[in-house]
Amino acid sequence: MGKFTYDQEVRVDIDDRLLLHLQIVIGNKLRRGESFYFSWRLDPSLGHGRRSVWIHPYAALTFTFGESRTTQMSRAWIEALATTANSQRGLYAVPEPAPDAVGDGEIRELMDA
Template sequence: MTVPGSRSVGDDTARSDTTRSTAQETTKCVVRLRCSRSACEAARMGILHYGGADFEIDDRTLAHLKVVVAAKLRRKETVLISWNRPVQEGSGRVELLIFPEAPIVFRFQAGLPPRLNRVWLQVLQRLAGEPEGIRVISEEDAELLGKSRDH
């Protein structure tokens, strides 16, 4: 459970990675963390909308990112978020630079917010303070990083 990734929304063979709207070009990407089959099947997918792009992220991960990103934006700080794309989805890395002045929307599929994991938040906050910014990591990886930092 170590490599987050992204892929285009829609049919991989028939659709392009972008869809055009009349006002602006909108890009859609999916961020998926490796997880157990049952957890992935049960995951509700939310949307992070920024700069004309929609990034589909599971609600639980998005809720944790929202807390950390909002804290930085309230302090008028720029935030860098990144994740790796797995080989089967084209490889590479996605990096999203978020500025305090630009509108950002966190849209959740679930009606109620999930219970937040304090360790995951602490690890994401620590990553947000590093020059490389926030790497989207799984809850399990955050738990491991949190435990290794305690010892």
């Protein structure tokens, strides 16, 4: 289990695999200078709502992974998450699509370099 930290105040536990895919999508948007909302459901112990933060190029973000090894990435999941990030609602977790038959290995090679 990993942790996403926003401006050293907001911390949320996120599965390492999802966190890695979110890191790629968030990084790509910030590299282009794009701002957007990132939302997630609150842990049931905190209530039944959701939390949103405004992600912008000057925000202090930390992605902390529980596992030291890099997981294989899914191009289809990155694209699905990017679609939500580009919507009016902003970025939020969506289920991982079926494995992409072409191209997933290319992403892994870039991360391992």
